[in-house]
Amino acid sequence: xxxxxxxxxxxxxxxxxxxxxxxxxxxxxxxxxxxxxxxxxxxxxxxxxxxxxxxxxxxxxxxxxxxxxxxxxxxxxxxxxxxxxxxxxxxxxxxxxxxxxxxxxxxxxxxxxxxxxxxxxxxxxxxxxxxxxxxxxxxxxxxxxxxxxxxxxxxxxxxxxxxxxxxxxxxxxxxxxxxxxxxxxxxxxxxxxxxxxxxxxxxxxxxxxxxxxxxxxxxxxxxxxxxxxxxxxxxxxxxxxxxxx
Amino acid sequence: xxxxxxxxxxxxxxxxxxxxxxxxxxxxxxxxxxxxxxxxxxxxxxxxxxxxxxxxxxxxxxxxxxxxxxxxxxxxxxxxxxxxxxxxxxxxxxxxxxxxxxxxxxxxxxxxxxxxxxxxxxxxxxxxxxxxxxxxxxxxxxxxxxxxxxxxxxxxxxxxxxxxxxxxxxxxxxxxxxxxxxxxxxxxxxxxxxxxxxxxxxxxxxxxxxxxxxxxxxxxxxx
Ligand SMILES: Nc1ncnc2c1ncn2[C@@H]1O[C@H](COP(=O)(O)OP(=O)(O)O)[C@@H](O)[C@H]1O
Ligand SMILES: [Mg+2]
Numbered sequence: 001x002x003x004x005x006x007x008x009x010x011x012x013x014x015x016x017x018x019x020x021x022x023x024x025x026x027x028x029x030x031x032x033x034x035x036x037x038x039x040x041x042x043x044x045x046x047x048x049x050x051x052x053x054x055x056x057x058x059x060x061x062x063x064x065x066x067x068x069x070x071x072x073x074x075x076x077x078x079x080x081x082x083x084x085x086x087x088x089x090x091x092x093x094x095x096x097x098x099x100x101x102x103x104x105x106x107x108x109x110x111x112x113x114x115x116x117x118x119x120x121x122x123x124x125x126x127x128x129x130x131x132x133x134x135x136x137x138x139x140x141x142x143x144x145x146x147x148x149x150x151x152x153x154x155x156x157x158x159x160x161x162x163x164x165x166x167x168x169x170x171x172x173x174x175x176x177x178x179x180x181x182x183x184x185x186x187x188x189x190x191x192x193x194x195x196x197x198x199x200x201x202x203x204x205x206x207x208x209x210x211x212x213x214x215x216x217x218x219x220x221x222x223x224x225x226x227x228x229x230x231x232x233x234x235x236x237x238x239x240x241x242x243x244x245x
Numbered sequence: 246x247x248x249x250x251x252x253x254x255x256x257x258x259x260x261x262x263x264x265x266x267x268x269x270x271x272x273x274x275x276x277x278x279x280x281x282x283x284x285x286x287x288x289x290x291x292x293x294x295x296x297x298x299x300x301x302x303x304x305x306x307x308x309x310x311x312x313x314x315x316x317x318x319x320x321x322x323x324x325x326x327x328x329x330x331x332x333x334x335x336x337x338x339x340x341x342x343x344x345x346x347x348x349x350x351x352x353x354x355x356x357x358x359x360x361x362x363x364x365x366x367x368x369x370x371x372x373x374x375x376x377x378x379x380x381x382x383x384x385x386x387x388x389x390x391x392x393x394x395x396x397x398x399x400x401x402x403x404x405x406x407x408x409x410x411x412x413x414x415x416x417x418x419x420x421x422x423x424x425x426x427x428x429x430x431x432x433x434x435x436x437x438x439x440x441x442x443x444x445x446x447x448x449x450x451x452x453x454x455x456x457x458x459x460x461x462x463x464x465x466x467x468x
Contacts (some may be wrong), residue, residue: 050360051359051360052356052359052360076362079360079361079362080362083360083361084360086353086356086357088353090353090354090356090357091357092354092357092358092371092372093354093376094372094375094376103371104361104362104363107363107367107371108361108362108363108367156361
């Protein structure tokens with residue numbers, strides 16, 4: 001059984017249909033990369049999974065059980081199982097680093113504060129920010145903020161971590177510290193769905209590549225296939241373009 | 246002294262009316278932003294309330310309240326009537342200030358909270374309010390201060406209040422210039438420190454949370 005299965009998923013912004021029947025699967029412990037040209041609908045896929053955009057058709061199944069995004073209880077369940085890290089970090093500006101990481105586990109999940117704080121300290125050390133507990137987001141660099149955002153998502157103990165172009169807003173010299181954090185997570189066996197334009201990184205960590213174009217998945221498979229011997233013309237064209245860069 | 250007592254009454258009416266109005270406005274804005282079809286009537290009522298009462302002059306509101314309450318219960322103090330009128334009016338006015346403040350918080354901050362399973366209320370209390378009160382408080386305080394002067398209108402319906410006292414004293418043979426000069430001075434005494442305080446609040450709130458936390462940690466070094 002697939003850990004996550006997305007079946008014929010469609011979604012729209014008003015009259016504009018941006019997902020036209022997306023299909024892909026994710027196994028436990030897998031790091032899948034969602035790639036494709038800008039505007040192809042990658043972010044929308046993650047947003048629909050998190051219940052931030054409404055699907056207009058299709059199905060999302062976790063461990064074989066379908067999520068019904070029209071029911072609040074199902075949306076809550078989806079957010080229990082998955083956590084997302086955004087391109088712009090979106091740390092709460094009014095909270096310290098530690099509070100950003102602990103607020104949801106304590107206030108939303110009702111776990112004991114002491115226990116959550118200990119875990120938060122461990123997670124912050126893991127992303128290399130053990131000394132920044134009491135800093136506020138606007139005192140940190142973009143790379144540091146993004147690593148806090150990853151720690152915040154991990155503190156929710158998600159089964160699947162969604163990362164949406166988490167290095168795109170960063171200065172080039174800060175990209176590697178964040179990629180290192182993700183490498184560590186992949187090595188730990190975290191199940192991840194990563195939207196990324198860092199093709200070298202995708203080839204290195206991804207166990208599966210899903211390529212999208214114009215609201216559809218054009219090809220999916222192991223990175224060697226997608227980058228080495230793409231089967232479809234559209235995939236070949238896109239790979240040719242990015243390899244020339 | 247009569248004038249001082251009236252001054253206290255004015256301040257008390259404004260303070261109680263505005264604080265109550267602010268709290269009610271807060272709830273109205275929350276209701277107004279309720280999503281979903283079933284909440285349509287609630288949204289409609291909330292919008293009507295704000296749009297209607299913002300457009301009626303305060304004096305009209307006072308008379309409406311006076312006649313409405315009097316037609317139901319006969320024994321009600323004029324102080325109560327004044328507070329209710331101020332409350333109704335300030336609710337409509339501050340609702341717009343609060344809504345503007347809430348809307349100044351970026352959508353991404355709200356989505357981050359929603360994606361972590363914050364309810365709408367939890368998002369409001371933990372993210373939206375802490376980030377928007379620096380935007381909301383200065384104009385809300387400015388409104389309350391300007392309202393001290395409008396409270397003089399209440400004397401039209403008989404509340405013992407500054408201007409009213411002035412008319413009385415004037416009738417008793419005091420020089421008009423002296424009496425109203427004193428009243429103008431008292432208004433100044435009331436509203437000047439408050440408006441200075443409002444400006445100080447505004448400046449203080451303009452600094453970011455991290456800067457404020459530093460001010461808390463190292464008061465000796467803060468300017
Ligand atoms: N808030 C929005 N309102 C309207 N259209 C949007 C919005 N966000 C994205 N879109 C459109 O949806 C399509 C897919 O966007 P997106 O999922 O962000 O693509 P990607 O992440 O692959 O770059 C694009 O055509 C984009 O213009
Ligand atoms: Mg995107």
